Amino acid sequence: MVKLKGFQKLTLTDQALQTWFSALQLGKPKVVVVNLQEALGRVLAEDLFAHEDLPRFDKSAMDGYAVKSADLVGASQGKPAVLQLTQADQVDAKQAKQVWTGNPIPKGADVVVMLENTQKRGGVLEVWSQLAPWTNVSKSGEDVKKGDLAVKAGTRLSPYHLGLAAALGYTQLKVAEKPKIAIIATGNEIAEVGTERLSNQIYDSNKTMVAAMCHELGAQTTDLGIAKDNTDEIAEKIQSALKTHDVVITTGGTSVGGLDLVPDAVNKLGKPGVIVHGVALRPAMPTAVAMLEGKPVLILSGNPVAAVIGFEVFGRPLISKLLGMSKEEPRQIVKAVLARRVASALGRKTYVRVRVSLKNGELFAEPVSAKGSGAISTMTQSNGYLIVPENREGVSEGETVIVQMFGGLEVANDV
């Protein structure tokens, strides 16, 4: 616990996460069967085994001629091996059979000579090079052996996993069902984009961002609209959301020291309710995490950037868990030279938005000007987070730092 200005208690970020997750009692995720073509980005729910060797027979890796390696001993351009061409299923001594890439290796042959290292002359084939046995042959089982684990349960499926599954004969895969996430915004000061606003209202952007971040991770979302700053209205929306969703995420109505409408509403609804409220995390201090009816509730700040970072810290690993992922899915990291000093407060984990760019082969991290946590443009202008730990007070210009990337690297024109 860290003391805030005399009366507020903040929980350390890692401790908050741990406390929340230890209250989660997740079974295995529900499994759905999808066609291979629709499995990209889904998380495999069951180990995928090879039911046969891949490749299932020794096959040629080249266009050329299958021969016996023993017949090539001593062959060179000056003194080619001379072989008889055969059409038979079997290659005998001093014989060669034409094969194309992917063809099974005929019996008796143990090597494929590339076309460009041969020449047909009269009815015979001249081969210019000596080759070790099994050169240019993909041996059966070389890629994956029968019985081997090809893809582990809990893996997020890339194009290459799908390719491997296809090669092994799978047309469908068992994947984790997409977690169902309800998103509720709160606040009298916000209006739905596309509707009439009052003069003191702004458009809600948090539901749009939170939904998109969930979609990126493979969750499905329901937009449950905006609740007014009213504990009963908020509680009603959350209770109804819990009936048909796995997770509820709210934005707004939580602060450090001010209005705590959402935490209050959650606590009215049941036990354990709010588990941690107030995290030593900048700019997402008002974040709260809760459990209701055995389901996680994530209470994010109403400030857009604080909501994004609260989701980054608590929402991302939660969704990985719900999907049954075998390991965490860290952001890509890069080491970069910090281009300008950043400030941070001792005792707070601080997420600094930076723009990482490549200049003359070096990576530089430029802090994106420190506007308030309401400024969404700091997210669109940056591509990574420099995370300053609790035991540091700022980071100096010129220090090499680790940045977690959420966007593409900038490449300067001079590279």
Next chain:
Amino acid sequence: MVKLKGFQKLTLTDQALQTWFSALQLGKPKVVVVNLQEALGRVLAEDLFAHEDLPRFDKSAMDGYAVKSADLVGASQGKPAVLQLTQADQVDAKQAKQVWTGNPIPKGADVVVMLENTQKRGGVLEVWSQLAPWTNVSKSGEDVKKGDLAVKAGTRLSPYHLGLAAALGYTQLKVAEKPKIAIIATGNEIAEVGTERLSNQIYDSNKTMVAAMCHELGAQTTDLGIAKDNTDEIAEKIQSALKTHDVVITTGGTSVGGLDLVPDAVNKLGKPGVIVHGVALRPAMPTAVAMLEGKPVLILSGNPVAAVIGFEVFGRPLISKLLGMSKEEPRQIVKAVLARRVASALGRKTYVRVRVSLKNGELFAEPVSAKGSGAISTMTQSNGYLIVPENREGVSEGETVIVQMFGGLEVANDV
């Protein structure tokens, strides 16, 4: 041009790409209008401007009290400023008005004191700290100014771009239409996954992988099945595909020195046909690039890994161009220490599959054992490419190398 074993000519990779792209005459991509909620990952087709200041009024960034900063001069915990609470629309000297995060700042006030730095005592408010003007106030236009370019055309839309668009009042966005890509596999040796195979056939995995790689980049694909090793059949499929697609990608039927059924088929269909055939690129030497009816045709190797890398080198930047992206979309890169020497041939750009892992704060790149280019498991076991340039012959163990990441970083358990 690089000479291959006396008779084959290979084109340098960058030159091949340049020659192909200079033959492309792309107009602006077709534009479609999508709802904000469906725009994630799409590419913005038109500059997005701010039609109003964001925020559109000075608003409170905290729960607290709006006051005049002049009234706080010299305030401290020992000697608080004492202010009268007001409900009026305006804050006069020595007055304070309660505000919640997001509320407009009342006239006359120029600062918000956080709740936790105040105390109500009797009917008055004690404030313990001095604050510079506009502290805890999000100034109107601080995020984006009216008339400013908020998101540039050609940007791939992240959750944060969508959030910014929502905040600016956009409910729909103009995005590039998904390029329509036809995928054709060729080869007598392959069968559709899920169908009966002959004893000398294997399942096709290339169409699955190429389609998924296209989908990752935001293209739509049509699976046009498998053409036998027959120039007419291949030509017919390509011709029919060109009628309704923007791009045709084939796999198989191309080699260096062997069967060139697909290049032959393409050249039968028209001019210019094949532009480059044979690239100084490992393991994707047989790749060919072509243009027919003003549309690009990408001819990939039949070997799965060579197909993947041919797509990586030629397909990825092509799709970025078709989407009208404002800049290339490079893979994330990391610097890592090479854990084992890799071999490469002088004069070839070589894509080495490596697994990058984080151990004790250091990144290491472990080459994934050099099986043939048919071994898809080398792709599923690796997470990045070490690209060895043409002027290098291998890279030594212990060298610091740049890796292009296509998968998540491995994090060793001891970190």
